[in-house]
Amino acid sequence: MKINNKNFQDWTEEDLKVLLHNDAYRENNFIDYKVDFAPFKCEDKNKKKEKQAEFRSDVCSFANADGGYIFYGIGEDAGMAGALVGIVLSNPDRFELDRRNELQAIRPVMPEVEFTFVRLNNEKHVVILHIQRGLYKPYITEEPEGDFHFYIRHGNKKQAMSYTEMQNAFLNAAMLAEDIKSFRKARLNDYKEETAHPFALVHLIPATFKNQSDALSMYDLARNRKLIFESLFNGMVRDRPVPNVDGVYFPNFKYEEYDNEHLQIFNNGTVELRMNLYVYGTNKNDSHLKIERWLNTLEFWEELQKLLDDTAEMYKKLNRAVPMYVCVSIYGCKGLWNDEMDRFGMNAPTKVDRNEIVCAPIEIRNILDDEQLAKGKEDSVRMTKYALGIRK
Template sequence: MTLRHISLDAITEADLQRLIQDQVVEKRDIDYKAATYGSRDQDYGEFLADVSSFANTAGGEIVIGMTEQAGVPTGLSPLQNDPDAEILRLENCARSGLQPRIFGFAVRAVPVAAGGHVLVLRIPRSYNQPHRIIRQGSGNHRFFARSSAGKYEPNVDELRALFTRVPQLADRIRDFRFDRIAKIIGGDTPVPLMGTRPIILHVAPLSAFEGTQSFCLDINQAPAQFFTAFPPIGTQVGDFRINVDGALVLSNRGADGRTHRAYVQAFHNGIVEAVDSTFAMGEGTSRNPFRLTSLRTEATIVRASHSYMQSLQARDAPPPYVLLVSLIGVRGLPYSFAMGPNTLFEDEAGTLDRDQFHFTELLIEDVPVDPYEYAKLLRPLLDQIANAAGRARTPSFDPAGRFTVRI
């Protein structure tokens, strides 16, 4: 067992000692170094090669301040330098020395009781690869990958695979999305649904599209806590169960005792599918027609997707995530825009001109804890939804870029 199952901020000296006790050997996703990287060009080149090799392969950790023999950790060798300054130096080097930039790269100084600290560098598996070294004098334009024996320069065939990996991933995402949309429209859902005008959210870790079983579906110890982490859109949990696809969370049953308004399907691979079948407001009558508002639509998307991403992170399905939003059965519906917290201008409503909207996939590489900071990442998506109703952009951000809708 390495450190990958532990949040970077939660790693302690005891976790480092456990690596030694368990003789966790250096391999593709972990490397040990007794001393930190130097400041010469060749030292920076070594650092950039190490970091990029992890990002271009499966991700992992570099533990600086630990001795090893034949790849087996033998003891701690705490660093005595200024940890903050060293973290800043390494982060700046990674930021400026690699192209494209690696999102999610982080460093933590783990204090040691006897004095000093050990640095743990966490490099995520990149979905924007391959990364190459661009720092002058540091092996410019070179690519690196990793195997169980350490880093190496990939051959032409391996490089070709790295360059084609991202387009293939995009195709898999789109194939999954439209397969699921077709099933939902066709009534092939986990439970019968009340309505025919749903909003559909998919929150998916990119690792899910590579066959990785990354979702912790162990509900034996605290089932209620598990299922309440994935509530249906706009309501509380009415029922839940395990099914062949993973975990299913349901709203309360309708008056007919058979249909449900909404559900969340958490798949084994970490993908979350949330469907609210009666998202359009109204009754479909002349006195109370169906309609949508930016106030409710945007708040729902931000609140629900942020909640699902946080729940996935807590269950070993880390980012990056792709967020997919679709509206179904909405042709001819008015879409009113919120100009303030409690004000709707119906006379400024646009009319949705098609039955289905499948908005552009949005990649979220890091999830802010603050939902209002998270909302800023969703602005391109929210602008596109406003475009569907005839506006150039959403009115839900103030001149300073703050999201003004209550979440």
């Protein structure tokens, strides 16, 4: 939606006056006016929680429909904007951060929401939320009381979704898992054609990776030094970024003989690392010169955790708190002994039982949350070890 041919991030008080008593901007599927932010008016804790849940439901209703705008600080009269009242904000940045934290309770992921703040002459602000049409609907709020409702925006109000609406939305949501699966399979096949050496392929995929409006030009960000990849991914990047149709990659022309890792950053926010796995042989039986081949994964666990830390730092620079799926695939290791065992003999080594291993995605609800990031690293390492037959 544009006012005076301006996008909502550029609106001023004069632009908002166009909304007043204007039938063209009456409350509808895409517009909602609220004279204040209701949780601010609640002194009672239970009442405040109720209003916060209502705020989340409002956002869900737009995301479950076709997206739209909520204006806080504009009174309405018979569905039309009546007055620029504004709300008192001491710190708009803090207001946005608090609201984003509250929206984390939305499942399956927080919808794409943008904030803008228009300062009025009375020193108050009109707060405008732009909610994108959700890719992974239906969205629902997870309330402690166990009171769950699916809401959708119809006309100038939110209402409970019908059975058919919920069914169709769930079918669409199932596409996220299929999209991730298809993407991983295609990338794994590309690398299988390039090398016969055993390798691990790691993808850190944001839940918004299919949202075209969420894409960024990673090469432009690198060229303008807004993202300094050689600093963010120190040790994984040995040359300047090269643009391609998907984003940027980092060639190792000067170090081809040591080309152990290949990093690519996609414009949709996905981070990909391909890492060769070290294999060595030993003479198990000298009389028959029988060679046993062993897989050394110690370096890989370190790189996997570092990749997660570095990606979180990149998203911090981008100011994007998104759910992230950690996807690990292993190729070419069937029949290799794993080299991680209890040296005191409690656990005997085992052989990898298949050539292609595609681990289930590990979800990190918020890549910028230190606790969730730490748990995501721990879960990713543990589940990949299990997939390789490593028991500790």
